[in-house]
Amino acid sequence: MRAFLLRRALHAVFVLWGVVTAVFFLVRLTGDPTPFLVDQTATQQEIAEARRQLGLDRPLSVQYLDFLRAVPRGDFGISIREKRPAMPMVLEHLWPATVELAAAALLLSTVLAIPLGVASATHKNGVVDHASRLASLFLQSMPSFWLGLMLILLFAVQLGGLLPAFGSGGLSHLILPAVTLAAAPLAQNVRLIRSGMLEVLQQDYVRTARAKGLAERLVIYRHALRNAAIPVITVTGLSLGFMLSGAVIIETVFSWPGMGRLIVQAVPGRDFPVIQAGVFVFAVIFVGLNLIVDLLYTVVDPRVRLT
C-alpha cells in the first residue's frame, strides 16, 4: 500500500506538471489580454506599453521558467483583470461556496439514489420501478439551466418567495442550486444501482445467502449492494470532480459565487493567472479524487489489492 501511494504521488506530480505546462502554453495560444485593458481608441504604442507593464513582452521561455519557479510556492501571479493574487481568488471561490454546493449535491445524489435504485431493482417492472426509471430519464434529459429556472419560478415566484431565487448564505439558499446540480447525477446513480443490483441479485452467493435464511434486507444491503456499488463509486468520484469544477451553469442561474463561473469568465477575458490557478486546482481535485476512489475499492471489495 505504501509503495502504491508513493507511486501515485509521483504520478500526481507528473500529471500536475503536464497540466500546468499545457495550460500555460494553451492560454497563450488564444492570444493577448492587453486589448481588454486599454481604451478602444488606444494606439499601438499604448498597447505595447500595457504589454510591457504586464511582462508579456518577455520571451515565452522566460515567462514559462518564471512561472514554473513560482508554482511550487502557490504563486500563480496577479489576476490581469482584478489585480489580485490569482490563487487566493480561486481558493476563496472554492471554499466554502463550491465545496458547500458540491457536498450538498453529492449527498442528495447518493443518499437518495441508494434506496431508489434498490427499490427499483427489487421491484423490477413494478410501479416503483417504472416511476423511478421515468423520473431518472426526466432528470437526466432536462438541461440544468432550464430545471434551475423552473425551480426558481416555482419556489421563489409562484410560492411567494418560499426559497430565495439567488445568492448564497444559508441552508435556504443552498436548496435550489443543490437540487438542480444533484438532478442528473442522482438519475445516473439510480440507473447504475438498479442495473448493478439486477445483475448481482442473480449471483450464486445471493442465492446462498437467501438459502441460509438471512433476512432479505441483509441480503440486499450487506451482500448485494456492496458489489453493485463499485461502478457507482467510480462514477460518483468523477461526478464530484465535475460538481467541484464545472457547475458553471448552476452558478450562473443561481448567482452562486463558485469557482466554475470565475474560471469561465477568466477564459474570454484572457486572465491567464486565474485560468492557470483554476485549472491547477481542478487537476489537484481530480487527481485526489481518483486516488480516493482507488482506495475505496479496497474497502468495498476486499479482493481488490493495490500494489
Add this chain to the structure above:
Amino acid sequence: MIRRALPLVVALVLLWPWPIAAQPRTVDGVAIDPDAELVVALSDDTTNMDPRIGMGSIRSNYIRQVFESLVDVDSQGRPVPGLALSWKPVGELAWEFALRRGVTFHDGEPFNADTVLFNLDRFFRRNLDKLGLKDVLAATQFEKTYPFVTRWEKVDDYTVRIHTSEPSPTLWDFIGREPMVPKAYTIKNGADGLNDRPVGTGPWKMVEWKRKTSMQFERNDAYWGTQPQFRKMRFQTIPEGAARIAALRAGQVGLIEGVPPFDAPALGQDSRLKVVSSPQKLSCRLYVNARPKDKYDSGGQDGLFSDRRVRMALNLAINRDAIIKKIFNGYALPNASPVASVSYGYAPQEAYPYDPTRAKALLAEAGFRDGNPLTLQLLFPAKHYGQSFDEMAPAVVEMLKDVGVQATLKPVDFATLLQTATKGTLPPNGGFAACRTGNNLDADDYLRDWGAIAMINWAPYPPELMSLYTATRREVDAQKRLKLLADLQRQVRDWAPVVALYQEVKVYAHSARVLRFTPLPELNMDFRGVAVKK
C-alpha cells in the same frame, strides 16, 4: 418673572440640539421608508473599484456610487457642477476649475485643490515615486492620450489651473469626468487599499464587498448634494436575465438592469412593477476596412471599402426600422450621426434611408457589378453585447446580400475580435460588428475615432475632414466649437466611415415601491433623490 425668563427659554429652544436634516417622510405625497434597503440586481460584479484601472459599463455602476468627478451629469446627460462649481478656459492654453467647498471624503479627509493636483499626478503618472505610490495599469494612459497637458497648479485652496501646450476645448470633459480619489488615504493605503476599501466623496459608502456576489453600501449622511432617501443599498450580481426577472417578481430585489427587450412589455403590465428606459452611449456599427495599404498589414492592398460610395451603399442597404422594431422591440434608436444622441455637441443628422435600389446603383458606380460582386468577411463577437446583438448581425448580413454583397458572417469571441482589430490584420474585404461606448460627455469622444490609427479606426479621416476635426479640437469658444462639431458630424455622416446600425436604449425594471428612479443616459445608475415607499 415670566418676562425675564422668556429670553432664556427662547435661547434654550434655539440652541437645543434638535435633530437636524431630518429625512423627509413623504415623496410626491407618498410615505417613504427612510431606513429601507434597496437591492439592485446587476449582470456582473465590478473587477475593480480604483477608477484608474478602468470604467466599463458594469464598473461605472459601482465606482460612481462611491467616487465623484469634478463634472457631474444631470438626467439628460448634460454636464453640471460636481466637485467643481464651475470651469472656464483661461486664455487659449489653460483651464481653471473652481472647487466646491466643505466636501469631505468618507473618512473625513477634506477635498480641495491638493486632492485635484494629486489626482492629476496619478492620471499623468507624475511624481508617483515621490509619493510612494504603486503605478497601476490604466485603461487610459493620459500622458500618451493627452500629451499636450503640460502642468497643473494650485491657484488657491479651492482653485486649480491646468495648462496645455495647445488649445484644448474638451479638457473640462476628459479631466472633469475622471473620479477623484483621496490623497492621504491613497498614499497611506496604496492603490490596493483604494481598490479593496474605496473611500470617495459620493452619496454611498461601500461597507462590504463579497466579490462576484454583492456589494453593500450605506448612505453617506455627510453628502454635500441631494441624498438618496433610503439608508442602505446592495448591488447583487445575478448574471442570468431570466433569474433577475424572477428575483424582481419574487420581491427579492427592488430594481434590475439589462431587461431583455421582449420581456419589457410583460413586466410593464405587472402593476407591482415599472419599466423605464434611457438611450445609452452605445453606438453599434459595422466597421469595414477602408484603410490605405500603408496603414495596416494588408499584403500591399488598400481596404476594399476605401471608396465612399461603397460605404454609403452599405448604409443604404440596412433596414434600421425593421431591426429596431423586430429585434429590439423598439428599444434602440437609429442615429446617422457618428456621435451618440446624448453626448454634448451632438447634432442630429438626416437618417440614412433604406434604399436598396440606390445602394445597388452606388455599388455599380464603384465598379461592383454582377460579374464582380463586392465581398465582405464580417466578424462579430458572439455572446458579448447580448442576445439581440447576436440576432441582429445575421439579419444585417442578409440585408447586404439583398443588394448583391457577398457577405459572410463569422462569430468569434470578443478577445479574438479585439486582437484582430488591434493588430490591424483584417483582410482588405474584412469588417467587424461592434459597439462604441464612452465615459466622456463631449462629442469629441466619438469624433476622435478617425483621427489616429487605433483599433477602431478603419477609415482614417481624409485631409479635409482631418482639418475640420483639428479645428474642433482647437476652438475654445463654446458656440463656435458647437458649430464646427455640427459641421463635422454632417460631413462624417456623408463620408460614412462606418455602417451605422443603431444606438442602444437600456431597459430597467423596478418595484413600484421605488420612487423617482430615472435612468441616466450614462453607463451608471444614479440613486440620489430616489426613495422607497413604506
